[in-house]
Amino acid sequence: MNVDSVHRSLRERQRQERQELILQAAEQLFTEKGYYDISLDEIAKRVGIGTATIYSHFSSKEDLMVAAIFERALQRVALHIQELAAIQQNAVEKLTASFQFLISDDFFLRRAQLYYSLGNSPEAQKALNSRQSSISENARIFSETLAEVIEQGKIAGEFRQDIATSTMLKAFISIVRAQSVKDRLAGNYEDVSPAELLQVYISGIAVQATTTQ
Amino acid sequence: MNVDSVHRSLRERQRQERQELILQAAEQLFTEKGYYDISLDEIAKRVGIGTATIYSHFSSKEDLMVAAIFERALQRVALHIQELAAIQQNAVEKLTASFQFLISDDFFLRRAQLYYSLGNSPEAQKALNSRQSSISENARIFSETLAEVIEQGKIAGEFRQDIATSTMLKAFISIVRAQSVKDRLAGNYEDVSPAELLQVYISGIAVQATTTQ
Amino acid sequence: MNVDSVHRSLRERQRQERQELILQAAEQLFTEKGYYDISLDEIAKRVGIGTATIYSHFSSKEDLMVAAIFERALQRVALHIQELAAIQQNAVEKLTASFQFLISDDFFLRRAQLYYSLGNSPEAQKALNSRQSSISENARIFSETLAEVIEQGKIAGEFRQDIATSTMLKAFISIVRAQSVKDRLAGNYEDVSPAELLQVYISGIAVQATTTQ
Amino acid sequence: MNVDSVHRSLRERQRQERQELILQAAEQLFTEKGYYDISLDEIAKRVGIGTATIYSHFSSKEDLMVAAIFERALQRVALHIQELAAIQQNAVEKLTASFQFLISDDFFLRRAQLYYSLGNSPEAQKALNSRQSSISENARIFSETLAEVIEQGKIAGEFRQDIATSTMLKAFISIVRAQSVKDRLAGNYEDVSPAELLQVYISGIAVQATTTQ
DNA sequence: GATGAATGAGGTTTCATTCAT
DNA sequence: CATGAATGAAACCTCATTCAT
Numbered sequence: 104m105n106v107d108s109v110h111r112s113l114r115e116r117q118r119q120e121r122q123e124l125i126l127q128a129a130e131q132l133f134t135e136k137g138y139y140d141i142s143l144d145e146i147a148k149r150v151g152i153g154t155a156t157i158y159s160h161f162s163s164k165e166d167l168m169v170a171a172i173f174e175r176a177l178q179r180v181a182l183h184i185q186e187l188a189a190i191q192q193n194a195v196e197k198l199t200a201s202f203q204f205l206i207s208d209d210f211f212l213r214r215a216q217l218y219y220s221l222g223n224s225p226e227a228q229k230a231l232n233s234r235q236s237s238i239s240e241n242a243r244i245f246s247e248t249l250a251e252v253i254e255q256g257k258i259a260g261e262f263r264q265d266i267a268t269s270t271m272l273k274a275f276i277s278i279v280r281a282q283s284v285k286d287r288l289a290g291n292y293e294d295v296s297p298a299e300l301l302q303v304y305i306s307g308i309a310v311q312a313t314t315t316q
Numbered sequence: 317m318n319v320d321s322v323h324r325s326l327r328e329r330q331r332q333e334r335q336e337l338i339l340q341a342a343e344q345l346f347t348e349k350g351y352y353d354i355s356l357d358e359i360a361k362r363v364g365i366g367t368a369t370i371y372s373h374f375s376s377k378e379d380l381m382v383a384a385i386f387e388r389a390l391q392r393v394a395l396h397i398q399e400l401a402a403i404q405q406n407a408v409e410k411l412t413a414s415f416q417f418l419i420s421d422d423f424f425l426r427r428a429q430l431y432y433s434l435g436n437s438p439e440a441q442k443a444l445n446s447r448q449s450s451i452s453e454n455a456r457i458f459s460e461t462l463a464e465v466i467e468q469g470k471i472a473g474e475f476r477q478d479i480a481t482s483t484m485l486k487a488f489i490s491i492v493r494a495q496s497v498k499d500r501l502a503g504n505y506e507d508v509s510p511a512e513l514l515q516v517y518i519s520g521i522a523v524q525a526t527t528t529q
Numbered sequence: 530m531n532v533d534s535v536h537r538s539l540r541e542r543q544r545q546e547r548q549e550l551i552l553q554a555a556e557q558l559f560t561e562k563g564y565y566d567i568s569l570d571e572i573a574k575r576v577g578i579g580t581a582t583i584y585s586h587f588s589s590k591e592d593l594m595v596a597a598i599f600e601r602a603l604q605r606v607a608l609h610i611q612e613l614a615a616i617q618q619n620a621v622e623k624l625t626a627s628f629q630f631l632i633s634d635d636f637f638l639r640r641a642q643l644y645y646s647l648g649n650s651p652e653a654q655k656a657l658n659s660r661q662s663s664i665s666e667n668a669r670i671f672s673e674t675l676a677e678v679i680e681q682g683k684i685a686g687e688f689r690q691d692i693a694t695s696t697m698l699k700a701f702i703s704i705v706r707a708q709s710v711k712d713r714l715a716g717n718y719e720d721v722s723p724a725e726l727l728q729v730y731i732s733g734i735a736v737q738a739t740t741t742q
Numbered sequence: 743m744n745v746d747s748v749h750r751s752l753r754e755r756q757r758q759e760r761q762e763l764i765l766q767a768a769e770q771l772f773t774e775k776g777y778y779d780i781s782l783d784e785i786a787k788r789v790g791i792g793t794a795t796i797y798s799h800f801s802s803k804e805d806l807m808v809a810a811i812f813e814r815a816l817q818r819v820a821l822h823i824q825e826l827a828a829i830q831q832n833a834v835e836k837l838t839a840s841f842q843f844l845i846s847d848d849f850f851l852r853r854a855q856l857y858y859s860l861g862n863s864p865e866a867q868k869a870l871n872s873r874q875s876s877i878s879e880n881a882r883i884f885s886e887t888l889a890e891v892i893e894q895g896k897i898a899g900e901f902r903q904d905i906a907t908s909t910m911l912k913a914f915i916s917i918v919r920a921q922s923v924k925d926r927l928a929g930n931y932e933d934v935s936p937a938e939l940l941q942v943y944i945s946g947i948a949v950q951a952t953t954t955q
Numbered sequence: 956g957a958t959g960a961a962t963g964a965g966g967t968t969t970c971a972t973t974c975a976t
Numbered sequence: 977c978a979t980g981a982a983t984g985a986a987a988c989c990t991c992a993t994t995c996a997t
Binding site for chain 4: 565664665668669671672673676689692693694695696697698699700702703704706707712713714715716717718719720721722725726728729730731732733734737
């Protein structure tokens with residue numbers, strides 16, 4: 104390794120660190136105030152860099168948003184779900200642990216709201232697509248990991264076989280969201296026990312034990 | 317009815333009609349492109365009026381948004397749910413009919429996304445509050461009607477009694493949303509049968525029949 | 530007097546009364562908040578009439594302003610100064626009484642500020658000119674009355690003769706203004722006794738008595 | 743001095759120069775047409791810059807106004823008055839020189855009018871306060887310097903001791919204004935000799951010599 | 956004649972993005 | 977390479993004035 108490459112790697116590392124700082128600031132400010140209420144100037148000031156510098160790391164505000172909010176968080180979530188699926192014993196326990204993790208992770212807690220604030224404008228779509236490779240890859244890992252858990256549950260006789268795995272997966276994601284995102288519609292019925300909510304789901308997909316009630 | 321009141325009602329009616337046009341245009345454009353990507357100029361041009369005219373009907377862009385997107389749609393939803401609850405026979409049928417209606421109504425289909433695009437800015441909150449009376453009233457009707465249906469189901473022995481009504485309600489809303497709002501997370505498992513999704517829910521809350529599998 | 534003319538005079542009186550209400554509202558609101566911070570809608574609402582009605586009484590906002598603020602108040606001031614000049618005995622007493630009146634009258638107290646807020650725009654000049662006949666007439670009465678008082682004082686030996694009457698008049702007006710209009714420049718020296726201020730002026734124009742100090 | 747600081751000072755200087763151009767244009771246009779009749783677009787066009795650039799120098803139109811009209815001019819006035827008070831011999835000469843300067847300086851000649859056009863709106867007050875430190879400081883210097891001159895005049899036996907200094911100061915400022923600001927009220931008596939006007943003031947505050955007339 | 960509603964014209968302000976340094 | 981400053985473009989909003997009723 105010659106002097107040049109040392110310099111380059113030094114620079115490169117500094118650059119990485121700076122990018123990390125930008126992402127963290129963006130993550131916090133976007134989720135705090137919303138995408139449209141935070142300007143790049145504010146983010147740059149928070150990091151302590153010049154506004155133009157952001158553009159040497161991200162191609163646009165939307166790109167930064169997608170990178171900061173989705174790319175990283177989704178990667179974190181996908182990896183953790185994989186770990187949980189490996190550690191836990193049976194399918195119910197795996198889903199339970201996943202549920203517990205997801206409702207406490209701020210990917211669902213705060214980012215879902217921002218996703219919609221991006222809107223359906225062509226620009227937003229373009230920004231999403233440019234980062235798509237990473238995002239869709241992790242989304243794939245996330246959903247496939249859970250789908251596999253469900254499939255295993257079916258094979259093990261834990262879950263019903265007359266309901267499609269995709270349906271069970273979708274229902275699972277939906278209750279995670281229900282628990283994470285506040286919903287004015289629910290009104291006075293807003294506060295629910297996460298455990299109970301999960302129980303509704305598990306009961307809904309579980310093989311019905313012989314019971315009398 | 318004297319001349320004055322005729323005049324007044326004529327004017328009043330024209331004004332109402334124009335307001336209706338504004339609301340329709342706003343509804344369409346906001347849901348098409350998103351709140352922040354549509355300017356009042358575009359809405360006015362679509363209606364064929366001056367931009368300033370919008371301000372004689374709505375106090376701000378946010379007020380228009382809330383009125384156009386939430387006030388009307390939520391009222392429509394609340395009323396229809398009430399009707400369905402009155403017509404159908406038992407609780408399962410009532411929830412089934414409600415589910416069918418809700419996943420086909422564009423309140424869930426498109427408006428939920430716009431809600432989040434409003435963000436948490438103080439202005440958005442103020443706009444929501446100024447129309448709050450109508451919105452919260454209809455949200456109350458919506459959630460209470462469904463809660464009553466669930467309660468009746470419990471009494472009739474259709475639903476389990478060891479799960480709180482609020483939990484069941486929240487789970488119900490969540491599957492409606494799951495069916496209505498596209499979710500990139502679900503990835504390849506996106507397409508599900510609404511009936512199956514509902515079945516998961518119903519199974520999850522239903523009293524378990526004595527079965528052997 | 531036939532029916533028609535009775536009707537006409539009735540209408541005419543109502544019209545006059547309404548105009549009076551407009552002027553009073555404008556007077557109050559303009560002096561309270563300033564010319565540019567009060568809209569015609571606000572004035573109309575205060576009076577309880579339609580906005581367009583104002584235009585059947587005044588040709589423009591500026592015309593209303595000039596009429597409401599200057600025409601009426603200046604007439605009042607001019608008349609009162611004439612009365613005081615007729616009642617009081619000698620020149621010093623006449624100026625003293627005039628001073629007392631002027632510093633308590635809100636023409637100087639509040640309107641002087643509004644005059645400048647009209648600016649030097651061509652429109653403002655035009656508005657002033659259209660009412661000019663009344664305004665300049667009363668300004669003439671005002672200044673000439675005071676000038677005559679000063680002249681009489683000179684003849685009576687009360688005032689110095691080596692100072693031009695116009696100079697004395699201007700100085701008089703200036704101390705009235707000094708007493709009426711708050712001046713940030715004077716800073717901590719703002720609060721002064723009106724009597725003392727007048728005394729400076731009177732001493733400045735009076736024939737110097739033989740004194741030893 | 744390294745490269746960085748050279749760069750910074752270069753940029754800094756260019757920025758200063760541009761700000762100076764903005765201030766000059768604002769100063770001229772505001773005094774020409776009035777605060778409300780000049781838009782920032784006009785000022786920017788006059789300078790040859792984009793309208794938004796003004797906002798990188800001043801936080802609002804009102805801030806620019808206060809800075810352009812009051813901050814600079816008042817500083818100039820305060821400093822000059824201090825110099826005159828130091829140079830001239832006795833109190834009468836000091837006041838005379840100050841008077842001569844003030845009636846020729848356009849602070850009184852044109853800016854006093856603009857002050858009132860700002861009105862009493864909360865925004866105007868806020869703008870004034872944000873620059874207050876400089877403005878009130880210079881106003882303090884201005885008034886205290888003149889007050890000291892008067893006090894010295896009293897001690898030296900030039901001025902009467904039975905009139906408060908604050909009264910004398912206020913009267914002084916008032917005749918400066920009288921000479922500087924055109925007043926429609928004075929009508930045909932408008933043109934006066936500055937020297938005579940000053941003489942009225944000086945006579946009014948001077949110790950009366952033993953005279954017979 | 957009075958009016959409420961409509962609006963053209965224009966204002967201030969913001970901000971993502973670019974560019975000279 | 978990083979940057980602070982500049983800015984084009986556009987947004988929201990206001991209001992004096994007009995006009996159909």
